Amino acid sequence: MTAEAKAAYKPRNKIRETGVDRAFNAVNYSILAVFLVVILYPLIYVVSASLSDGAAVISGRVVLWPVDFSLVAYQKIFAYERVWTGYGNSLFYAVVGTLVNVTMTLIAAYPLSRRDLPGRNIILGLFLFTLFFSGGLIPTYLLVKDLGLRNTRWALIIPQALSIWNLLIAITFMRTSIPHELLEASQLDGCSDFQYFTRILLPLSTPLIAVLALFYAIGHWNQFFAALLYLTNKDLFPLQIILRDILISSQVDMNMMEDLQSMAAREAMRELLKYALIVVASVPVLIIYPFAQRYFVKGIMLGSVKG
Amino acid sequence: MATASSLTNTRTQTRPKSTYVSRTLARIKKNWQLYVLLALPVAWLLIFAYYPMYGAQIAFRDFLPGKPILQSEWVGLVNFQRFFESPMFARLMKNTIGLSIYSLVVGFPIPIILALMLNQLRTGLFKRSVQMVSYAPYFISTVVMVGLILQFLDLRRGPVNLFLQALGLPAVHFMGSAEMFPSIYVWTNVWQYTGFSTIIYLAALTTVDPALHEAAVVDGANRLQRMWHIDIPGILPVIVTLFILNMGQVLNVGFEKTFLMQNPLNLATAEVISTYVYKIGLAGGVANFSYAAAIGLFNSVIGLILLVSANWASQRLTQKSLF
Incomplete structure (x- = not known):
């Protein structure tokens, strides 16, 4: 609250702003406006292109808004099974993975946030060291392989069960946002550490849990590398692998094109499909974005308070 | 007893x-x-x-899959020596460090400048719109991001080249050029991450004491002078901390993005340590685990050394450090 109040408070100039300041403001606003357009334009273009006719897209007639409105690309994508398998798998990884992540983060963060825990600094040090040094890709891959996790869904969940950055956010939250007196009072009342954790700490940590869940869920949804490393079974592929095949390797299934006769029409459809697929893949993130944005900002601030 | x-x-x-x-x-x-x-x-x-x-x-060691690690023959530094002597060594180091320094020089100051500029705005619709829109690209996955880059920069059908042609300029084969790869990589990162990176600086700016600004206004300081003499010193600790952390990551160029942007035409500049380790160790026909692990370990150790040195230098220069 105090931070927000401070931000809202700007010294009120009773005296008119000087010429330098007015020039500064004009330049400041102009640069930020240009920046806004540069960020926004590609996003609008993708959506417009996906809603246009393929011929209009590849001839450059789409500038800002859809030209010759058409939903044909979306119809084809909705009929394409691989995209749906990928969607389902990604949803599974995001939901189950996030549950595991949040649980692990909370049970690690609570003891480490207690200053009276003997050995706390050593254990925390063990966690922090891994931020700056790792055994590397190959030993990690061999470990996952030896544990028999390759080509199972767990390969995308267990090796990434905990993010140390998120653990730091959780520890900071528990130290700064939950009054220390609560612990002392509950201990006087004979409350055990388990009881304090489940009955007092967790209910007070809902903003933290929201932040963690969002960070982790977006991470899982956008995850590509682990799937590339550990999965060869097509039934387990998350959406990002399928997107890679279509968007980057340009492997478009010919069944999607069989009704199109000319080469030109096929080429136009291929481009159109890519734009529509980018939109379809980003929909889940776009839906939660307005709501998520606030929490992400909060999370970053939590991490920066005493990181 | x-x-x-x-x-x-x-x-x-x-x-x-x-x-x-x-x-x-x-x-x-x-x-x-x-x-x-x-x-x-x-x-x-x-x-x-x-x-x-x-x-x-x-x-x-000379490790073969299926055999326990400790039973593999100890070969000492042979794998490292082989890497240092290979023609790939110079190229990988040049590409990796070049790409990182380029990213750092461009990508590190821009969010700070943007945050300082945003901080000058009164809270209102414009400020909120800039923030809302500029955070959005952060949520796009790397695969979709690279897909977007390929779409926009496509030689024949990409909007950028269609635009150039409309102006009567020759089309540019962006993705087919090794010289252009670093710039495409770095500036698209700026597009994707700048907005989100401002959050931490904006948070730091809220802790700057407003009384300092009031006093400066009374003394006749203009906005630019206040930014320079009050805002920047106010957020310097955060800047230093993030800079040290970034130094530790100099050899860790984003694997996913580089890997997905690679093609035979830009590989001369687009092959970096992490993608090479992946190809040698896991993607090639004959997996060479020990050699790939040696390159990876070299990478980790150099990263740690860079981090510790940046921390030490910062301790000396600014009395601020991470640990």
């Missing part, structure tokens, strides 16, 4: 120490439930973060 008496003897002799030990033991006993909670995360950490560090010793 003798042991018992000697025990009591030592206890009386070193009383302060033993009470300290017994008090700690009592505290451990009292807090046993906390250790139960920690058990699973710590076990996970030891298995998935520390065991691979132990496994990294295959860099010093």
Whole structure:
């Protein structure tokens, strides 16, 4: 609250702003406006292109808004099974993975946030060291392989069960946002550490849990590398692998094109499909974005308070 | 009897120490439930973060899959020597460090400048729109991001080249050029991450004391002077911290983005250490685990050294450091 109040408070100039300041403001606003357009334009273009006719897209007639409105690309994508398998798998990884992540983060963060825990600094040090040094890709891959996790869904969940950055956010939250007196009072009342954790700490940590869940869920949804490393079974592929095949390797299934006769029409459809697929893949993130944005900002601030 | 008496003897002799030990033991006993909670995360950490560090010793061995690590022949620094002597070494180092420095020089100051500029705006619709829109690209996955880049920069059908042609300019084969790869990589990162990176600086700026600004206004300082003499010193600790962390990442160019942007035409500048390790160790026909692990370990060690040196330098220069 105090931070927000401070931000809202700007010294009120009773005296008119000087010429330098007015020039500064004009330049400041102009640069930020240009920046806004540069960020926004590609996003609008993708959506417009996906809603246009393929011929209009590849001839450059789409500038800002859809030209010759058409939903044909979306119809084809909705009929394409691989995209749906990928969607389902990604949803599974995001939901189950996030549950595991949040649980692990909370049970690690609570003891480490207690200053009276003997050995706390050593254990925390063990966690922090891994931020700056790792055994590397190959030993990690061999470990996952030896544990028999390759080509199972767990390969995308267990090796990434905990993010140390998120653990730091959780520890900071528990130290700064939950009054220390609560612990002392509950201990006087004979409350055990388990009881304090489940009955007092967790209910007070809902903003933290929201932040963690969002960070982790977006991470899982956008995850590509682990799937590339550990999965060869097509039934387990998350959406990002399928997107890679279509968007980057340009492997478009010919069944999607069989009704199109000319080469030109096929080429136009291929481009159109890519734009529509980018939109379809980003929909889940776009839906939660307005709501998520606030929490992400909060999370970053939590991490920066005493990181 | 003798042991018992000697025990009591030592206890009386070193009383302060033993009470300290017994008090700690009592505290451990009292807090046993906390250790139960920690058990699973710590076990996970030891298995998935520390065991691979132990496994990294295959860099010093001639490791064949299926054989236990300790039974593989110890070959010392042969794998490292082979890497340093290979023609790829100079190229990988040049590409990796070049791309990182380019990213750092461009990508590090821009969010700071943007945050300072945003901080000058009154809270209102415009400020909120800039923030809302500029954070959005952060949420796009790397695969979709690279897909977007390929779409926009396509030689024949990409909007950028269609635009150039409309102006009567020749089309540019952006993705087919090794010289252009670093710029495309860095500036698209700026597009994707700048907005989100401002958050931490904006948070830091809210902690700058408004009284300083008031005093400066009374003294006739303009906005630019206040930014320079009040805002920047105010957020300097955050800047230093982030800079040190970034230094530790100099050799860790984003694997996913580089890998996905690679094609035979831009590989001369687009092959970096992490993508090379992946190709040598896991994607090639004959997997060479030990050699790839040696390159990876080299990468990790240099990263740690860079981080520690940046921290040390910062301690000397600004009295601010991470640890």
